[in-house]
Amino acid sequence: LAKTTQPISMDSYEGQEVNITCSHNNIATNDYITWYQQFPSQGPRFIIQGYKTKVTNEVASLFIPADRKSSTLSLPRVSLSDTAVYYCLVGGDAGNNRKLIWGLGTSLAVNP
Amino acid sequence: DAGVTQSPTHLIKTRGQQVTLRCSPKSGHDTVSWYQQALGQGPQFIFQYYEEEERQRGNFPDRFSGHQFPNYSSELNVNALLLGDSALYLCASSLAGREQYFGPGTRLTVT
Numbered sequence: 001l002a003k004t005t006q007p008i009s010m011d012s013y014e015g016q017e018v019n020i021t022c023s024h025n026n027i028a029t030n031d032y033i034t035w036y037q038q039f040p041s042q043g044p045r046f047i048i049q050g051y052k053t054k055v056t057n058e059v060a061s062l063f064i065p066a067d068r069k070s071s072t073l074s075l076p077r078v079s080l081s082d083t084a085v086y087y088c089l090v091g092g093d094a095g096n097n098r099k100l101i102w103g104l105g106t107s108l109a110v111n112p
Numbered sequence: 113d114a115g116v117t118q119s120p121t122h123l124i125k126t127r128g129q130q131v132t133l134r135c136s137p138k139s140g141h142d143t144v145s146w147y148q149q150a151l152g153q154g155p156q157f158i159f160q161y162y163e164e165e166e167r168q169r170g171n172f173p174d175r176f177s178g179h180q181f182p183n184y185s186s187e188l189n190v191n192a193l194l195l196g197d198s199a200l201y202l203c204a205s206s207l208a209g210r211e212q213y214f215g216p217g218t219r220l221t222v223t
Contacts, residue, residue, distance in 0.1 A: 043214030
């Protein structure tokens, strides 16, 4: 089972770019990397998913180096509403939730 | 297009009682997964239902059981409640794929 390591917490200011790095040294060949955002007392919300290189959508970018042993979620120009917990997940096999290990996530605090 | 819905939002039960939580998946989704999230922790996978059968199960005792109906909605049942079962219970749906859509959760308090 792939295990991920993320910083427990991060602080930022409005308008800054925030990069959250996740380590996953034992990622398997068929594993994807997925990031979720969670606000207090709400369900996690899918942010982005990737396999290699760079993926970008309307809310974030995901950078994955060639060895795939880490990944970086980049949030451009954060606002106060981006204050949340961010989870990095690694797993393969479509729908195989049993292999996905949710850690403690990274608690991001965006300050005015 | 309605997302994942769960009911009830909150409930309080007494130790030893039984509880049933309900989930309606996002329109078009056929797979439902249930998670338990204790305060300050990440979600823990309970089980997943597809085609009305339990397909995968996490490390949870048999007190936790579930069901999926022909319309893809699902129930989570927990028997003989313990104080440690107090948590946010999350339902997630997907179309047999990796991207899961989560509901708002049901906050269960066991006293």
